[in-house]
Amino acid sequence: MNLAPTAVRRQLTTPPVPASPFPYNPGSLLSVLDLDLDGISHLLARATALETMDPLVRDRILLKRRVALLFYESSTRTRTSFELAAKGLGADTTLVSSLSSSIEKGETLKDTGLTLRALGAEAIILRHNSSGAAWLLEAETRLPVLNAGDGMHEHPTQALLDLRTILAHLRPGVEAVNAETLSGVTVAITGDILHSRVARSNMLLLPRLGAHVVLCGPKELLPDLAADAGPGIAIERDFEAALRQSQVVMMLRIQAERLAGQQLDLEEYKAAYQLTGPRLALLAPTAVVMHPGPIIRGLEITAGVADGPQSAILEQVHHGVAIRMAVVERALTAAQQGGRA
C-alpha cells in the first residue's frame, strides 16, 4: 500500500541552484565541462603546433615559468607526460608527492597549495585521491589548477588525449571539432566505470562531439544511474553486444584500491568482460582498442590484444605529451589573453 502523496498539489517555486563560481582562474582545467567546443579545437590545434615546433623555439614559450606538480597518488603516465610537457615549453617544474613531503605530517591541501604559491608556483597540476580536490585547491589558491585526476571524478587531460587518439584514427587531420565531428561513432567504455575518472571525463566529453557512448560492465561496477550522467550515454550489460556496435573500445582497469571491500568474482568477470583476441576478431575487427593504463594483462585485456595491431594504447600515451603541452601553455597564458581559451 502506497500512502505517499501521489504528487505535490501544485507546482511550487523552490530556491534556485546558484551558478557555479568555477573556474576562478581562466587558465584552470578542472573538468572537461570547463571547455567549450572552440576551446577544445584550440587546444587540439595548439597540441599539433607545439608537437611539431622546433624544441629550441618551443623552449622559449614558458621559459623559467614555475609549474608545480602535486601528486597525492602514484602515477607514471600522467606525471611524466605533464612534466615533459611543462619542461618542453621551457618551464621549471617541481614535484611534491604525498609520501615525501609535509603532507605526511598532516599539512592540508589548502596549506600545501598556499605554500607552493608562496614558493612562486604559477600553476599547480594536481593528482588527488579525493573527488573534488582540484576545486578546493583552485578556490583556495586562485592559481591555474590542472586536474590530473581527482578521486573517482574526472581526468580531463586523459579525455582530451583520448579524443586526439580517436580523431587520429577515425577523423585524420581534423582539429576543429563541432557537435557532429564524431557523429556515427560509438565508443564502448568497459569495466570499472563506477570508480573511473577516465570514464566520467570521456562520457561528458565525447557525446558533445556527436559520439554515442555505451557503458558496459556488471552492476557492481556500473550502476544503472550512470546513464543519467549526461546526454548520449547508454548502458549495455552484454559486452559482446557492445563490441558489435562500436568503432572504439575503451577498456578500464578494476580499481582494487577503491573497491572498499566489494567482492568481485574475477573469473566470472573475465568470462563476461575480458577483451580477448577471438572476441575482437569476431565482433569488432576494425575497432580502435584503447586503455588509459595501467593495464593488467590477463584481466580486463589479454596480452595479445594489448600488443596487437588494433591497440592504440601506446599512441594514447604519446598523445598525452602534446595535449598536456597545450593545456600547460593555456594555464600560464589564459590570464594574459583575458579570457578562457
Added chain:
Amino acid sequence: MTALIIRGGQLIDPAAGIDGLKDILLKDGRVAEIAAPGKLKTANGAEVLDATGLVVAPGLVDMHVHLREPGQGYKETIASGTAAAAAGGFTAVAAMPNTRPVNDSPEITRWMLAPERNAAIRVFPIAAATRGSKGETINDYAALKSAGAVAVSDDGLPILKDAVMRETLAAAARIGLSVIQHAEDTRMTHANGAVASMNLGPTSFKLGLRGMAPEAESSIVERDIRLVTELRDARAHLHVAHTSTAAALAAVRQARRSGLRVTCEVAPHHFLLTEEHVGLYNTNAKMCPPLRSAADRDAMIEAILDGVVDAIATDHAPHAVHEKEVEFENAPNGITGLETALGLSLRWLHKEWRMPMGRVLSLLSAQPAALLGLKGRGTLIAGSFADVVVFDPKAEWTYNARETRSKSRNTPFDGWTMQGRVRWTISEGRIAYAAPVS
C-alpha cells in the same frame, strides 16, 4: 524581577488560538496578563517595548541542536550557541548528546545546565540513549530525567540493533521520555570503511562521491515503527530526527494513521535544498542525512503543508572554518541553522507557499515544545513562561554569515534573503536578544 510590557503588537499564539492586537505583561519570568490594547490592569513601573507593526509570538523552540559542549568549544559553546539561538528568535533549544564526552550521565547533563555555562536562553539536554552512544547498553533513563534530560537519542548515530532499540523504546516509555532516532543504516552508508558523503543518485555518480541511499533512512524508520507496534505500550513515543526522504515520511504517515505515537521533524535545508545545491563540492552543503533529490525535497514541503510533519528543527551543527576547508569527503557533516530558521520558514513556507503564519510559528514553537513535554512553553497564555519572540513580519533582509553569533559559520544560506526580522527575544522575562538599532 522587573516587569515588561510589550505593547501594540499582533499577538499570534497558535496553541491558545489567539491572533490579534494585544498588549502583554510579563512579570517574574511568567506571562502575567494579556489584554486588548491599552487595557492592561497592572502596568505600573514596567519597562515598555513598543511592538507596533510587529508580531509577538511564543519564543521559538528548536528540538535539535548541537552546542558542542562539553569538549569542542572551538566549534561552539553553550554560551555562543544560545546567543545565536536568541538572535534567531529561539528561547529553548534541545541539545543533542554527541559531545566529547558523550552526554550519557546525570553529571554531564547537570554540567550543561549549570549557570556557569552562561546560556542566553533555556537549554534542554537530550541524553544519550546508550552508553557512549555506542548502541549497545542502554543508560539509566530515570537518573538522566531527574538530572534534566528531556529525551534520549544517540543522534549522529542510529540505535541500530533491533534488541537495543526495542529495549530503548520500552525503557523510555516507562520513564516518560521520547526516543529520538537518527535514522541511518550505517551498514549501508559506511560500507567497509568507505563513508558516503552525499545522497546516492545521478549527482553523486557525476561527482564521483560515494552515495547514501534513501533506503538507509527509510529502512530504519520502518524497522522502528515495527518495534513500536510490537511494543504495545501507548506511552512509547518514537520521534524521527531530521527526516529527509519521501519514503521515511510515507512510513511516518502510515504509522500515524494506525494511531501510533510516531512523530517527525524536518530541517529547513531539507525542505529548501536538493543534492544539486552541493554544486562543485560545497562542504557547507554537506550534512547527514544529506540533501536529497528534488522529489524528496518536494515531499518534505508537501508533508509540512499537510500536517504530517510535527516540527521544524534546525539540526544546528557548527564546525570550525578550517574543518570545512578540506576535501568534500573528509569534511565533517553539518551546517548551522539557528539564525536562519525563522527567516527561511517565513520567506518560503509562509510567503512563497502560503502557509498561514500561525501554522509556521506552531511548527517552530508549540509543537516541538509539546513533543519534548516542555510545560508552559510554546504558548503565551497567562501563567506560561515569559518566553517571547517579537519580530517584524514584513522585513526582508539578507543573512550575512560573518555576522553570526555562533562560533561557526558553516551555512549554505549565506547571502540568502530572509523574511521576518527578530526585534527582541525574551527568555523568562529577560531580554536575551535585542536587534541592533539601525
